[in-house]
Amino acid sequence: MDYLVRGKFVVTMQPRYGTQGVIRNGAVVVSGRDVVEVGPYRDLKPAYPNATVVGSSRYWVIPGFVNAHQHGKGLTDFQLGGMDDCFEISRFAGDARAGLDPYLDVLYACKTMIESGITTCLHYNSSSSPDTYEAGVNERLRAYRDAGMRVSFGLDIRNRNHIVYGDEEFLASLPASLRDQAMERYSTARTAAPDDYFRVARRLAGELGGDGGRARLFLTPAGPQWCTEELLRAIRREASEHGLGIQIHVLETKYQRSYFLREYGRSAVQWLADLDFLKPDVSLAHGVWLNRRDIATTAAKGAALVHNPSSNLRLRSGIAPLMHFHAAGVRLGMGLDSSPLNDRPDMLQEMRLAANLQRIPGAGPGLMPLADIFRAATAGGADILGWGGSGTLEPGKRADLVLVDSRPIVEPYLARHQSPVDALIYRGGAGAVDTVMVDGEILYRGGKHVRLDEKAFLKEVKRKITPAPRRKAGGVDARLLPRVREFLESHEEHPVEPFYKFNDAG
Ligand SMILES: [Zn+2]
Numbered sequence: 001m002d003y004l005v006r007g008k009f010v011v012t013m014q015p016r017y018g019t020q021g022v023i024r025n026g027a028v029v030v031s032g033r034d035v036v037e038v039g040p041y042r043d044l045k046p047a048y049p050n051a052t053v054v055g056s057s058r059y060w061v062i063p064g065f066v067n068a069h070q071h072g073k074g075l076t077d078f079q080l081g082g083m084d085d086c087f088e089i090s091r092f093a094g095d096a097r098a099g100l101d102p103y104l105d106v107l108y109a110c111k112t113m114i115e116s117g118i119t120t121c122l123h124y125n126s127s128s129s130p131d132t133y134e135a136g137v138n139e140r141l142r143a144y145r146d147a148g149m150r151v152s153f154g155l156d157i158r159n160r161n162h163i164v165y166g167d168e169e170f171l172a173s174l175p176a177s178l179r180d181q182a183m184e185r186y187s188t189a190r191t192a193a194p195d196d197y198f199r200v201a202r203r204l205a206g207e208l209g210g211d212g213g214r215a216r217l218f219l220t221p222a223g224p225q226w227c228t229e230e231l232l233r234a235i236r237r238e239a240s241e242h243g244l245g246i247q248i249h250v251l252e253t254k255y256q257r258s259y260f261l262r263e264y265g266r267s268a269v270q271w272l273a274d275l276d277f278l279k280p281d282v283s284l285a286h287g288v289w290l291n292r293r294d295i296a297t298t299a300a301k302g303a304a305l306v307h308n309p310s311s312n313l314r315l316r317s318g319i320a321p322l323m324h325f326h327a328a329g330v331r332l333g334m335g336l337d338s339s340p341l342n343d344r345p346d347m348l349q350e351m352r353l354a355a356n357l358q359r360i361p362g363a364g365p366g367l368m369p370l371a372d373i374f375r376a377a378t379a380g381g382a383d384i385l386g387w388g389g390s391g392t393l394e395p396g397k398r399a400d401l402v403l404v405d406s407r408p409i410v411e412p413y414l415a416r417h418q419s420p421v422d423a424l425i426y427r428g429g430a431g432a433v434d435t436v437m438v439d440g441e442i443l444y445r446g447g448k449h450v451r452l453d454e455k456a457f458l459k460e461v462k463r464k465i466t467p468a469p470r471r472k473a474g475g476v477d478a479r480l481l482p483r484v485r486e487f488l489e490s491h492e493e494h495p496v497e498p499f500y501k502f503n504d505a506g
Pocket residue numbers: 069070071124249285337
């Protein structure tokens with residue numbers, strides 16, 4: 001089917017249409033899966049008389065958003081009964097959470113992402129047991145296929161530090177009975193063992209990523225503190241051999257920072273650089289606690305960084321120094337990490353949060369421009385996830401695009417000289433997303449899903465949720481948690497020099 005997708009503005013991201021790449025009263029010609037032409041609507045309409053027109057001057061046309069880091073969790077941790085606490089602590093309420101089967105959960109995640117204009121994502125798999133690892137991976141992949149989203153599917157693995165950063169020392173500090181219970185509950189890997197991991201990876205590398213598919217394989221080791229040097233070297237080799245991308249959580253929290261300083265006498269980024277792990281096919285998720293040298297190293301290695309401002313706030317991780325990454329020339333993407341600020345995906349709001357969190361007091365220069373934040377959430381993320389054939393609206397690219405209803409943005413008045421990209425970031429929200437196209441296929445139109453029978457699907461989700469059990473007082477977690485807090489804090493001795501200063505308590 002050929003489409004002529006028109007709007008008052010078409011944000012192409014092509015420099016030939018100005019710094020923000022915007023065509024006024026423009027259109028995008030889509031044939032099959034591809035964008036074949038962009039330009040003024042009045043020129044394209046007569047040239048493609050048989051194309052179906054989608055949109056009108058009420059809409060703006062933009063490239064689809066790329067959620068470059070998320071875990072395929074449709075129901076949020078909060079909805080399921082999780083604790084609202086810092087990252088390390090919130091992991092300890094596993095049994096008090098409600099459950100939903102992985103297929104339905106990922107399909108629900110896709111539904112909410114599509115509704116917010118996200119066309120591509122990185123799925124960072126979160127497995128719960130080696131026994132169900134492969135089946136879980138297959139089910140989640142099936143959900144992405146059924147949803148129609150473009151996905152870089154990341155296989156997770158971890159093989160050390162299952163409880164805290166420094167399991168041996170921590171376990172040795174516990175009374176014997178609590179130690180046994182803690183080991184029974186937490187000290188075994190919840191992912192596949194390395195041999196199984198690479199077997200699954202090889203099978204999927206053969207199955208995915210063929211021309212025309214919407215899924216490709218990524219290797220996503222959980223993080224340097226959770227993977228041994230030997231495992232990371234094997235992953236590095238595997239990725240290079242098979243042309244796979246890598247994403248890894250790096251320095252999300254201050255406790256991860258202090259672990260590397262105490263264990264290795266250097267930061268996690270320097271440790272990874274010394275392993276020759278960092279290359280342009282690697283993206284770091286979070287990076288809240290990178291220092292100046294780490295940022296320079298990341299840039300020099302050509303590695304990318306995926307910024308997750310909502311999640312970093314909610315999990316008490318901190319505020320990543322976005323403008324310093326940008327100034328150093330680090331390639332950037334944006335991610336929602338399955339824990340966005342409103343508890344539902346909204347990439348427009350996430351960009352607004354990123355834009356505002358960097359606004360330190362004063363009139364000094366150096367803020368990351370809004371257009372570059374928009375680029376990170378579209379073309380930048382697509383490039384990081386190995387989908388460079390999409391992410392902008394230009395001939396030859398895959399047709400991944402979104403129609404945004406401009407009324408909530410421009411009503412009752414918006415000065416003519418304000419750039420539409422700036423206006424989207426300051427005034428846009430997921431609610432304004434009207435139509436979503438992936439690979440030339442319309443998945444969402446007029447606020448309604450095309451593939452998904454929404455009513456029946458929501459009914460099934462409700463029916464299949466296993467409710468959260470009542471939290472037991474005095475259980476293992478309740479006894480373990482104060483010890484974990486104490487352990488984490490006892491190792492936090494390194495002074496912090498903040499990138500951003502918001503006030504002064506002196
Ligand atoms: Zn994550």
